Amino acid sequence: MKNIVLASTSTLYGEAYLAYLQPVIKELFAAAGEVIFVPYARPGGISHDEYTANAAKVFADAGITLRGLHTFDNPAEALRVGKGFFTGGGNTFLLVKQLHELGVMQVLAEEVSNGKPYLGTSAGSNIGGVNMQTTNDMPIVYPPSFTTMGLVPFNLNPHYLDPIPELPHMGETRETRIKEFHTQQVVPVVGLREGGWIRVKDTRVTLEGVPAARIFLPGKPAYEVKSGEEIVF
Amino acid sequence: MKNIVLASTSTLYGEAYLAYLQPVIKELFAAAGEVIFVPYARPGGISHDEYTANAAKVFADAGITLRGLHTFDNPAEALRVGKGFFTGGGNTFLLVKQLHELGVMQVLAEEVSNGKPYLGTSAGSNIGGVNMQTTNDMPIVYPPSFTTMGLVPFNLNPHYLDPIPELPHMGETRETRIKEFHTQQVVPVVGLREGGWIRVKDTRVTLEGVPAARIFLPGKPAYEVKSGEEIVF
Numbered sequence: 001m002k003n004i005v006l007a008s009t010s011t012l013y014g015e016a017y018l019a020y021l022q023p024v025i026k027e028l029f030a031a032a033g034e035v036i037f038v039p040y041a042r043p044g045g046i047s048h049d050e051y052t053a054n055a056a057k058v059f060a061d062a063g064i065t066l067r068g069l070h071t072f073d074n075p076a077e078a079l080r081v082g083k084g085f086f087t088g089g090g091n092t093f094l095l096v097k098q099l100h101e102l103g104v105m106q107v108l109a110e111e112v113s114n115g116k117p118y119l120g121t122s123a124g125s126n127i128g129g130v131n132m133q134t135t136n137d138m139p140i141v142y143p144p145s146f147t148t149m150g151l152v153p154f155n156l157n158p159h160y161l162d163p164i165p166e167l168p169h170m171g172e173t174r175e176t177r178i179k180e181f182h183t184q185q186v187v188p189v190v191g192l193r194e195g196g197w198i199r200v201k202d203t204r205v206t207l208e209g210v211p212a213a214r215i216f217l218p219g220k221p222a223y224e225v226k227s228g229e230e231i232v233f
Numbered sequence: 234m235k236n237i238v239l240a241s242t243s244t245l246y247g248e249a250y251l252a253y254l255q256p257v258i259k260e261l262f263a264a265a266g267e268v269i270f271v272p273y274a275r276p277g278g279i280s281h282d283e284y285t286a287n288a289a290k291v292f293a294d295a296g297i298t299l300r301g302l303h304t305f306d307n308p309a310e311a312l313r314v315g316k317g318f319f320t321g322g323g324n325t326f327l328l329v330k331q332l333h334e335l336g337v338m339q340v341l342a343e344e345v346s347n348g349k350p351y352l353g354t355s356a357g358s359n360i361g362g363v364n365m366q367t368t369n370d371m372p373i374v375y376p377p378s379f380t381t382m383g384l385v386p387f388n389l390n391p392h393y394l395d396p397i398p399e400l401p402h403m404g405e406t407r408e409t410r411i412k413e414f415h416t417q418q419v420v421p422v423v424g425l426r427e428g429g430w431i432r433v434k435d436t437r438v439t440l441e442g443v444p445a446a447r448i449f450l451p452g453k454p455a456y457e458v459k460s461g462e463e464i465v466f
Contacts, residue, residue, distance in 0.1 A: 013401035044409060045416030091413050093372075133372050136404060139326075139379060140366055140414040146375050159404035168246035170427055171369060171392035176277060180324050181373040183278030194403055 003028065003117045004151055006125035007197035007209075008158045010089050018058045020195065021121070025086075026062045028117045032084035034065040036072075038108075040098035041090025041123040055088055069104075076107045085112065089122025089158075092135040096127060097143035109149035118151070122158045125198070129155040130187045134178060152198065152205060153188070154233065155181075160191030160214060175214075175222065182218040188233050189216040190225075198231065205231045236261065236350045237384055237433035239358035240442075241391045241425040243322050251291045253428065254354070259295045261350045265317035267298040271341075273331035274323025274356040288321055302337075309340045318345065322355025322391075325368040329360060330376035342382035351384070355391045358431070362388040363420045367411060385431065385438060386421070387466065388414075393424030393447060408447075408455065415451040421466050422449040423458075431464065438464045 005024055012020050029035050039051040046054075052068035059066040066086065072078035079085070085108065087095070099105040105127075112118040120128050126135050127148040134155040163173040172180070178189050190198065191214035199208045207213050212224040217233065225231055238257055245253050262268050272284040279287075285301035292299040299319065305311035312318070318341065320328070332338040338360075345351040353361050359368050360381040367388040396406040405413070411422050423431065424447035432441045440446050445457040450466065458464055 009403045011403050013403060042416070043405075043413075045413055094413075094417075133374075135372065138367060138369070138410045138414055139372060140410075140417045142366075142379050146372060159402065161402060161404065164400075167397075169392065169394060170242045170244050170246055171394065172276075177371045177373075180276075180278055180327075181371055183275070184327075184373045 001115050001202040002113060002151070002200045003115060004112060004128065004200035005119045005197050006128045006152070006156060006192075006200075007119070007121045008125065008160065008192040009194045010121035012195055017054060018121075021119075022058070022062060024197070025059065025064070025119065028119055029062070029064050029084045032064065032117060034067065035059060035084040035086055036069050036078060036082040037066045038069050038085065038087035038095070038099075038124065040070070041088055041092065041095035043088070043090035051088060055086065059086075075102050076104050079104055079107045079111050082111070082116065084117040086119040087121075087124030087127060089124055091140055092123040092126045092132050092137045093139050093141050093143055095123050096132050096146065096148060097141045099127070100144045105147070105149060109151065112149065112151055125156050125158050125192070128152055131155060133185065134181055134189050136174075152200060154231075155187050155189045156198070157189055157191045160193045175216075178216045182216065186218045190214075190231060191216065196227065207231055234348050234435040235346060235384065235433045236348060237345060237361065238352045238430050239361045239385070239389060239425075239433075240352070240354045240430035241358065241393065242427045243354035245428055250287060251354075254352075255291070255295060257430070258292065258297070258352065261352055262295070262297050262317050265297065265350060267300065268292060268317040268319055269302050269311060269315040270299045271302050271318065271320040271328070271332075271357065273303070274321055274325065274328035276321070276323035284321060288319065292319075308335050309337050312337055312340045312344050315344070315349070317350040319352045320354075320357030320360060322357055324373055325356040325359045325365050325370045326372050326374050326376055328356050329365050329379065329381060330374045332360070333377045338380070338382060342384065345382065345384055358389050358391050358425070361385055364388060366418065367414055367422050369407075385433060387464075388420050388422045389431070390422055390424045393426045408449075411449045415449065419451045423447075423464060424449065429460065440464055
């Protein structure tokens with residue numbers, strides 16, 4: 001039975017790291033006791049150790065021990081025996097490159113698909129999708145593949161941002177970018193606004209949190225899904 | 234003698250396509266008469282034909298004939314005999330993939346380095362840099378390489394956007410993303426605000442247009458370069 005949370009962001013504006021996700025963390029990992037943290041997205045270039053320490057502080061408040069995947073000699077084996085996983089945000093290209101080069105993308109996908117609890121935030125949520133090709137991140141490294149875990153049958157666009165009408169900026173809006181994605185691929189995309197998360201329990205996929213999410217299907221007008229509603233295609 | 238313009242954007246807010254660049258187009262391509270248009274970035278998924286027609290209308294007003302690279306049987310040969318080149322914006326991943334797969338990235342780089350005039354806007358400017366790894370675009374396709382033409386010894390970030398202080402959005406700012414790039418690479422980055430362009434005349438590289446540009450070097454504080462000033466490292 002799948003037991004997954006894919007959150008748009010780790011941090012809400014003006015709040016502490018993971019603060020709004022504390023109830024989710026407690027529910028998700030209550031039975032796990034120890035959770036493995038995947039620190040490879042390295043937001044702002046932070047070190048694996050420092051990133052893990054930051055996340056571990058928050059998990060300690062929930063009575064959960066967090067250990068960085070980078071501290072294991074055999075990361076694939078660590079995932080096989082691990083009881084639950086949290087992948088933090090940062091740069092999706094860095095994260096995906098590292099997971100593929102370590103040969104653990106598929107291992108993590110299998111362990112989570114078989115029922116171990118998984119939390120992703122931002123880049124850590126992107127890798128729950130079919131591929132990373134709707135990330136907002138800069139391609140600062142070249143991953144051997146853009147394929148990700150496919151825990152859900154769609155892609156995510158975390159930190160989804162509505163167009164800002166008063167902004168005299170001619171760069172593409174997020175919606176335009178996602179429509180460009182759909183000129184190339186038919187994978188559905190969930191634009192996940194900050195404060196929202198996708199909850200997977202077995203085969204049921206729902207939107208949770210405060211904001212609605214915006215759904216993009218190729219060749220169709222985008223539409224909204226409200227918190228509590230199922231995400232089905 | 235290099236003769237290159239790399240512009241942040243094709244279109245200023247509230248203006249027509251390429252309107253603010255008309256004087257630049259006339260100066261750059263006056264002697265060329267016919268220019269080859271590289272339409273592969275396909276903004277919004279527009280077809281090669283339609284994109285070329287849009288650009289050709291503007292060039293016709295300046296007395297210049299524009300022909301799409303996609304209409305030549307042998308694109309490499311077309312570039313070898315072509316007299317000048319314009320690469321339009323859109324999705325940088327699409328553009329770079331197509332140029333590499335056609336085997337013309339290096340050909341275009343050579344022809345422009347040898348003195349043929351080149352105009353790039355947005356994605357078309359990104360490929361003037363060392364690599365495309367400071368693009369803002371979504372990775373909607375997987376290029377065989379991120380390497381670009383290296384017409385200048387730095388990378389560009391077109392549509393550079395300053396942080397918006399009142400925006401309660403926790404996605405990374407552009408500056409944060411570029412700093413993350415510098416955790417992986419030492420290539421300097423020019424954050425090119427809309428309305429600005431880089432002018433290369435032989436070995437002299439200057440900033441032109443209205444706004445200042447923001448310069449990012451690894452391990453140093455970002456700084457501003459004003460219009461008319463040289464960009465040197």
